[in-house]
Amino acid sequence: MSQEPxxxxxxxxxxxxxxxxxxxxxxxxxxDVPIAELGKPLSKATIGLVTTxxxxxxxxxxxxxxxxxxxxxKFFQVYSASTDVEPDLRISHIAYDRDHTTAEDQGxxxxxxxxxxxxxxxxxxxxxxxxHGLPTNRSQNTTIxxxxxxxxxxxxxxxxxxxxxxxxxxxxxQSVSLAARALEAAGIPTVIMGAAKDIVxxxxxxxxxxxxxxxxxxxxxxxxxxxxxxGARMAxxxxxxxxxxxxxxxxxxxxxxxxxxxxxxxxxxxxxxxIARRRAAFDKGKADARKVREEEASR
Numbered sequence: 001m002s003q004e005p006x007x008x009x010x011x012x013x014x015x016x017x018x019x020x021x022x023x024x025x026x027x028x029x030x031x032d033v034p035i036a037e038l039g040k041p042l043s044k045a046t047i048g049l050v051t052t053x054x055x056x057x058x059x060x061x062x063x064x065x066x067x068x069x070x071x072x073x074k075f076f077q078v079y080s081a082s083t084d085v086e087p088d089l090r091i092s093h094i095a096y097d098r099d100h101t102t103a104e105d106q107g108x109x110x111x112x113x114x115x116x117x118x119x120x121x122x123x124x125x126x127x128x129x130x131x132h133g134l135p136t137n138r139s140q141n142t143t144i145x146x147x148x149x150x151x152x153x154x155x156x157x158x159x160x161x162x163x164x165x166x167x168x169x170x171x172x173x174q175s176v177s178l179a180a181r182a183l184e185a186a187g188i189p190t191v192i193m194g195a196a197k198d199i200v201x202x203x204x205x206x207x208x209x210x211x212x213x214x215x216x217x218x219x220x221x222x223x224x225x226x227x228x229x230x231g232a233r234m235a236x237x238x239x240x241x242x243x244x245x246x247x248x249x250x251x252x253x254x255x256x257x258x259x260x261x262x263x264x265x266x267x268x269x270x271x272x273x274x275i276a277r278r279r280a281a282f283d284k285g286k287a288d289a290r291k292v293r294e295e296e297a298s299r
Contacts, residue, residue, distance in 0.1 A: 005197040005212060006261040008170050009076035018267030019279045028140050028174055028203045033244035035186040035206040039163055042236055047124050048181060048188075049131040050151065051110050052172040053089035055079070065104035067092035069281060069286030076296050078150040079133040083112060086131045087131075093289070094136060094169040096216030100260040103216050107228045109168055111193065111219040114232035118262040124236060134170045134179055143175050148182035155188055162189045162239045164232070166218050168194055176201035191238045193218045193231060201213075201247060206249045214260050220252065229251050 002229040013024040056063055060072040073093040089110050091103050107113055109220055115127045132154055137143045139219060155163060158233050173196040183270040184206055191207040195218045200208050211218055211231060215297050220228030231250055240250060254260060263269060270278070 003212060003261060006169065006264065007209070008173075008196045009202065010075050010111060011196050015267045016244075017267040018231055018268055018270070018275055019282065025138070027199060028178060030181070030204040033204045033206055033241065034181055035244045036184045036187045036189045037242055038239050040161060041126050042239065043122055044125045045161040045239075046128050046159065047095050047115060047236065048124050048128040048155055048158060048163040049083065049110075049112060050113060050134055050163055050165040050176065051131060052134055052167050052169070052175060053106075053110055054093055054133070055081070055223070056088040063267040064092040065102040065260055066098060068098070069285040071096065071285035071290075072292060072293050074136070074289045075133065075146050076135050076137075076293045078135065078147055078154065080154055081133075083116075083127050083131050086112060091168045091216060094172060095265075096168050096215035096217075097260065097264055098216075099263060100214040100254075101216045101222060103125055105222040107130070108167060108217040108222050111164070111166060111228055111232045113225070114228040115164070116217070116274045117229055118232055118236065121185045123233065125161075128160045130154070130158055134175055136169060136175050138171055140178065140193065143178050143259055144182070144265065147175070148179050151179055152182050152186045152188075153185060156186070158201070160188060162191070165190060165192045167192070167194055167196070168201055168216055168218065171214070173199040173261060174203055176200075177205050180205045186207055189239050191235045193235045201245065204245065206244045206246065207241055209237045209238055209249055210249045211239055212249060213252060213254050214256075217254075221255070 063073050070092040167173040167176040183190050193209045197210045220231045
């Protein structure tokens, strides 16, 4: 039986207040939702892919499956890479659900293989020659006025007909939602494959395929390529939807711990010692990320 969506906004507010961070984060929210229409059949469309996953950085610490938060692995500028080969992308820098999933299967957060299969089947015209990496910024101003502007420019260079955006952590879901809005305003229809339904809908986007799975699995179940292809197909078919704020839930269900929702970042279940440990780890991650940001800015 399918579970109700986890209320991430409230859970995150309670969690970070328990860690001692004070005033809650104010999530982006818009009443108006720009929407563009796909001007050709999917079978003739060029599909772009946008991810918040980071390229593996040699010498920057553990970034493997189940790795702890690693601020040194973050990136702060839009990047692009070829879709001709499967890249090595990691989400060790992102607050995905490490208690219930490991990010060992890249197909759960980067659906390039699934999109390529649908290209081979003729469901879409082709996958664009590049995919694009979108930074995860708590600063909505930076996301909107820097990252989204750059992303739209690159999408136009690629002449894509539509884009699939796949987030991982809670703030990632906000970032790709803002990016989807920017792409739609530029005339490029989008669909988000996401796991934090309330955050995406709070921002306001045209189309969301909701996978009610632990964060880190927005594109399907680990070790289950068929589920990943199913999710990609459902997301792509949503591109024909012309009504804004359309959310469709996939039939995928988590086969692991059935209590994953109740325990995710639930401060009520943590001891004082564990809360202190997590606060120290989070502060270190922020400090490491700040170093990376400064290094990128100086280049």
